[in-house]
Amino acid sequence: MLGEIGINTFWDFLNYFPRKYIDRSTIKSIGALVEGEDTTIVGEILDTKAEGLSWKKSRFVVYVSDYSGHVLKLIWFYGTAYLKEKFKIGDIIAAHGKVTMFGYEPTMTHPEIDVIKTRDRESENNQNELATVSASDYDLFNAGGIVGFYSTSEKMKQIGLTSKSIRYLMKRLLDEVEKEIPNIFSLEIQAQENLISFAEAYRLIHFPLSQQTLIDAKRTLKWTELFLLQFMFALRYRNQKKKESMFKFVCKQGNDSFEDKLKSVIPYKLTQAQQRAVSEINENMGAGTPMNRLLQGDVGSGKTIVAIHAMMRAVDNGTQCVLMAPTEILATQHFIVIKKLLDQYDLKSALVVGKQTKKLKQEIITGIENGSTQIVVGTHAVLESNVLFHKLGLVIIDEQHRFGVLQRKALQDKALSPHLLIMTATPIPRTLSMTLYGDLDVSVLNEYPTNRKKVITKVLFESERNKVYENIRQEVAKGRQVYVVYPLVEESEKIDLAAAVQEYERLKVEVFPEFTLGLIHVCTTVIEVGIDIPNASIIVIEHAERFGISQLHQLRGRVGRGEEQSYAYLIYCGHISVESKERLNAIESTIDGFKLAEIDFKLRGAGNILGTEQAGRVDALKIANLYEDRELLESARDAAFRLSKEDPQLRTEQNRELRKMYIKFFGRMSELINVG
Known part of the structure; x- marks a missing residue:
């Protein structure tokens, strides 16, 4: 069943982490419940009953009491037969749900439930014990503690997998395999990096006992992911430095140079x-080994x-x-x-x-x-x-x-x-560069030629387009050239955007009949890189809200390549999203591509900054976030490169389990990255 969604081994399943957590660890007394709050109670079942004339209109009701002496009514509108078997008078249960008050009677409808244990209702100590309970006293699975919720696709739902059923399966799996999960790092690395055991990390990432244990589990698993990925780069870098090159280039001087x-x-x-x-x-x-260097620089x-x-x-x-x-x-x-x-x-x-x-x-x-x-x-x-x-x-x-x-x-x-x-020409945030190009030496060009002027960038609504046309006329009159960029080549029935072909005809006939216009439509953003026309002083980007930060920045880089003042006009149409507005404001506020890359990284993550080809290089990261976990990446990288020098084959006894894990998860990727 799980194989249908790509989960074929218990490791695949263990690495299917919750997408979010809800803290249900605060337990309230029934007497203190308030209308509309989501909360957890622990109490004893006083009575159960099925109500209604027929199965279609029946409901199942459970009455629960705690040390406060008040009673909470739990209601379900289906599953009467199942619930009648599940709940017995005298059981101690935890219930979590939204409170509704009917008069002075609190009610929860379809609450999450954990049956904690069966207790003797006649016991004199029953209510007294309930007066001092907290979430940590029980193995609360659904109703109390910090509960993980898993993503469920339509395909998963079709085969009966819900977030709750995944939690049950995960608990069963951990109960069976937890003892088989080895510690992959030496005690020295664990102590240096403040890591908990691997088995404990997997238990606590799925079933945290507290916020701190969740933090500890996440840190250990994130650091492990980043370490394994960086160790792969460290080996690649080391192997490159060991190779001999046929070509050892020396400096030659004189007339023949x-x-x-x-x-x-x-x-x-x-x-x-x-x-x-x-x-x-x-x-x-000139070093005698093959150069492998990344030259990254901003536009211009x-x-x-x-x-x-x-x-x-x-x-x-x-x-x-x-x-x-x-x-x-x-x-x-x-x-x-x-x-x-x-x-x-x-x-x-x-x-x-x-x-x-x-x-x-x-x-x-x-x-x-x-x-x-x-x-x-x-x-x-x-x-x-x-x-x-x-x-x-x-x-x-x-x-x-x-x-x-x-x-x-x-x-x-x-x-x-x-x-x-x-x-x-796409500036890359340092943390992303370390992950995408961790095996390369890097040179960064973060300066502009002294003769370049800052491109003045303005974000404008479509109603201000005529002002832009007037500026274009002034610049062309000075002998300058202009780019106008559209997001589509042909009109689309599905997407109501200006199309380059049709707009080209409109501009040529209606707006600028006195000028010579040309059309490039291999693709609408073909000028994004490579076009170098120093005489161009204006670029107009229509429907700018449809472009990403990197695209807008690269397009803007097509002007300002000469000594004259240049302008970029970003025209947006209609109502745009908050994120689109953030992108446009970012482009307007700075021409620093590295700052913009950081903003883009923060807004979108690593996935699409450099396109799907690069996104594939970080697919190994199931839990680490390159933007949020930059400090962990630095630490993991240092440790990985250090270990690659000390024990590159991971042959020592203390690294034996790490070697197994590395091969299990990164063996194939390690082979692919050799051609990266």
Whole structure:
């Protein structure tokens, strides 16, 4: 039955954690009950009876009394036969529910019940004992204590699984397997990290005895998840550092150095962050082991020129380099920049994309294979089996989250242990970066070129659109260019949004007949990355509420790339949600992509910040939250990297159980991440 919802082992079930908890640990006396409150009582059954003329109209009533001398009436409108067998006069029960007062008579309808024990109603001590009870005195399962509630899908409900039935099954499972759950960490790690035993953590995460025991259980299981994930990265990082590379790139100087020639043609000075990144990359490529580095920077921070520096170091050392981008527009943009900078020198570059004639493609492939072409820029077309490199030493992947794991591996496999530089224009919060790219060295570009001005951003309602049109006319009159972005390409009958094709015609005919307009509709946000037009000074984003923070920030980055003041207008339509308003306000308030990434991380979590490809990398986290548990992540990472040096194979006796657990949960993922 559980297999139908992906629960195939007892570990799968143990890791099906409650989605929320309700604290029912405060027990009130019946005499103190108040209308409308949700509360728990513990009392003795005085009487039971079935009432009604027929089974359709029957109800079952239980009368309960406690030490206060008052009586509580419990009512059910179904299940009379079952309830008659369940409740016996003299039983001690806990009941939790919403109180309704009929006159002075308190009532609960369909309460949660725990039958605590059968007691002798004639006992003189019965009521006196009830006067001093608390939730911790009993094994309260439904009615008292801190009760966990589990998510239940429609499929689960169809096979009879409710939150209550899951609790019963979980208790039965724990009773059977708790003794088999080993302590996976050494006593030293447990003491250092303030962890409780693994078995105790699973018992208390499902059936906490108090708020503190729930905190302790969550901390232990979260830390364990993060540790295992980080240990996987630690091994990956360690293994990379042990590899030998065919290519140990050294600095070459003089007239034959393309790196020196590049410095002479760049018309501006690199920022300190760019200089630092170039230095880190050069150090990696000269170390004798394959470089695996992430270059992350905000829009406009100058990642491309840093990558070109790395290319020149590779070419100076007699090897080829390839830069793979996710779209033809972005690949073409990179290719134009490279040719513009380097065509005056004896350096041959080539663009490999899907839409090329057979003759041209063959000429390009021949040049790559015989080594006469040193720099290759392309889309996934460079992955084709007939694209063979003469001596590939450096692989650069731009916006890598848009490529699949196997695509990235296919490119790396075109050489023997090449250096790898991954670039992303999506700023990533540090905690997320540690989880997504925990096995990579990281360079961060957090500065902007000095000639750039801050883009002025305004959030406007659709009724203010004409003001934007006037600003557009003023900017175009100065010789500037403008982007207008829409969320849909064609009109949809289901979604009433402006469509790029129709709006293009409207703007061309009705609004700006005096201007020349062009339409890009490979996809509506194809300009999100890669388009570099310094002359563009305005971007208008229609239905901005439909875009995420990262998209809006990337789109805004298409302007402000020259020396003139630029503007971004975010136009929203109709009533928008609170979260949408938060996103727009965030974009309006700052141009710092790293601050925006933190806001996005807080609003949405890790799942969609970088798309589904990256979300898959954190699927192993069932309970830890990367935003909320940043301190635990730091601690777990330190411990994991430390242990990977001390006992990388987890062969010592004290780490034997940890090795079993690591292989059980992360063996397959560990293999996959080797191509990540």
